[in-house]
Amino acid sequence: MTSRGAPAREGPGVPGPFFITRRCALPRFVDSHCHLAMGEFTPDLPEVLARAAEAEVDRILVVGSDEEGSADALELVKNEGGGRFFAAVGIHPHESSTALSGIPPSVKRMARSPEVTAVGETGLDFFYDHSPRDVQVRVFSEHVALAREVKKPLVVHVREAYPEALEVLRREKADECGGVIHCFSGNLEQAAAAIDLGFFISFAGPLTFPRNAALRETAAALPLERLLCETDAPYLSPQPRRGRRNEPSYVSFVYRALADARGITLEECSQALWSNASRLFRWGA
Helix, strand or coil: CCCCCCECCCCCCCCCCCECCCCCCCCCEEEEEECCCCHHHHHHHHHHHHHHHHCCEEEEEEECCCHHHHHHHHHHHHHHCCCCEEEEECCCHHHHHHHCCCCCHHHHHHCCCCCEEEEEEEEEECCCCCCCHHHHHHHHHHHHHHHHHHCCCEEEEEECCHHHHHHHHHHCCHHHCCEEECCCCCCHHHHHHHHHCCEEEEECHHHHCCCCHHHHHHHHHCCHHHEEECCCCCCCCCCCCCCCCCCHHHHHHHHHHHHHHHCCCHHHHHHHHHHHHHHHHCCCC
16 A cells, blocks of 8 residues: 555565655545634534545635634634645625625735635625625625735625626726636536636535536536635535535535536546645645
């Protein structure tokens, strides 16, 4: 065996016993969007992180949704350390009404932290409309400006608002910072428009749902070098974990659905998306 510290086989030309610690053929996964700092994980966070490690989820982006949640995400990342956890900070469109005076100064300061590798979660949600639409648009535009200023990519939430969101991204010159449309639920044309602006497309648990054949067709048609996978935990658990709290260890189900849709191996898929996430968030190889 030659994985995870197993002794290598002795033989001609091999100078005695030694250990290989490099993970050779094993797939390793990135969860490019989850909310580990939320209260749903407070009772058993160490166990959740242990299961993620056991499932080869080696990099995780912990995303904030409001001022307090962003601070919690950054604190978690600082506490865990080790180059495995990274943070995104911002105001979710549901919470846009809490930023009537603009993005809170504390969030702007956090966005400059080295542990923070993206700005968001921001965007537009015209399905729930928890905040007035004009307020959502203004706060979203402010996030684009912040991302351009700190030179970090955006994490964008869009629901029932793809034309409007794409308009904001174009108008505010989001191609200068790039980013990702997380938990993508749109069509091929909308995905292509986002990619043209320098964005990546991330798929979550809905990609695994039996009724979402159209979404899998879209995932199969897009360039692999612009794709990511995520959990959006604690939400949107994939098949066959629906009905449970989602967590990063389940992200491999999304990878498997994407690999199957594209007719590639799980290893090919995980390697490509590892490279994609590293490039987008500037994590290094």
